[in-house]
Amino acid sequence: MKKGFQTAVAIFFSSFMTLSCNKTDAPKADHCGDLQNTSVSMNKNVQFVFSESEWTEKNVLVQTNKYHTIFMLKQSGSGICPDESVTLQYKVLTGNAFQTTVPVVIEGNASWSGGGGKTLTLAAENEGNMKTDFLYQGYLTTDLKSAFGSNAASISSVLSISYYSLGSMALDTAYFKTMFKDISLNMNCKSYKD
Numbered sequence: 001m002k003k004g005f006q007t008a009v010a011i012f013f014s015s016f017m018t019l020s021c022n023k024t025d026a027p028k029a030d031h032c033g034d035l036q037n038t039s040v041s042m043n044k045n046v047q048f049v050f051s052e053s054e055w056t057e058k059n060v061l062v063q064t065n066k067y068h069t070i071f072m073l074k075q076s077g078s079g080i081c082p083d084e085s086v087t088l089q090y091k092v093l094t095g096n097a098f099q100t101t102v103p104v105v106i107e108g109n110a111s112w113s114g115g116g117g118k119t120l121t122l123a124a125e126n127e128g129n130m131k132t133d134f135l136y137q138g139y140l141t142t143d144l145k146s147a148f149g150s151n152a153a154s155i156s157s158v159l160s161i162s163y164y165s166l167g168s169m170a171l172d173t174a175y176f177k178t179m180f181k182d183i184s185l186n187m188n189c190k191s192y193k194d
Contacts, residue, residue: 031150032081033191040075041184048173062173068105069172070162073183078154081190082144086110089139090122090159093182096132098175104130105162108185110140112155114147130163130179152192159185 040057047059048071055061061072080086090108103125111117122136144153161180166172 030083031152031192031194032083033193035188036077036080036191037186037188038075038077039184039186040073041182042073042180044177046177060176062169064165065162067164068162069165069169069176070160071176072158072160073185074159075157075185075187076154077157077187077189078152079192080144080153080155081192082148082150082153084190085141085143086153086155086187086189087139087141088155088157089184089186089188090120090137091182091184091186092122092136092159092161092180094130094132094134094136095179095181097178101129101132101179102163102166102175103128105160106136107160108138108140109158109160110142110155111158112142112144112147112153116142116144116147118142125162132179155187157185157187159183 042060048062049055049059050062052061055072055074057075061074063070063072077086088108088110090106092106104123105125106122108120108122109117110119118140120138120140122138123130142155144155147153161176161183166175
């Protein structure tokens with residue numbers, strides 16, 4: 001009796017495994033389209049704005065925080081396929097217009113809905129004065145699947161440069177335009193398709 005029961009269990013288990021191994025899952029929907037590579041950069045004629053309501057990808061937002069002046073360049077991306085990672089690149093090329101340099105904080109920040117975000121530090125104030133004729137650069141890679149599921153994703157990217165005020169907004173903005181030769185944000189992702 002015991003052997004008969006074991007044989008029946010073995011046959012049942014064997015047929016169940018055969019059925020489950022032969023079962024094919026429906027193919028997953030492919031929500032990814034073409035590769036997108038977009039960039040935002042600052043030129044010598046960049047306009048400064050002092051209110052977030054005026055801030056676009058074509059100007060630089062300037063804010064103050066106690067003794068620091070903060071300059072921010074932004075890039076937004078929407079209609080992004082959440083099934084593949086988004087790569088953000090931050091670049092800041094310094095010049096050598098002044099012999100005196102200042103300690104600087106350079107950060108790249110990515111944020112998306114649901115409170116998600118990542119920060120990358122390219123230069124920290126405690127590292128000393130910024131380097132002249134130097135390219136600060138770094139990459140952030142992030143997955144948006146957990147925040148957006150199978151829906152089109154969006155992300156905001158900000159590059160900020162901060163240093164102690166030189167005494168006035170006119171001096172701070174003149175120093176910024178002279179000492180930072182090239183600033184850019186790049187976004188690589190795939191577009192979303194239905």
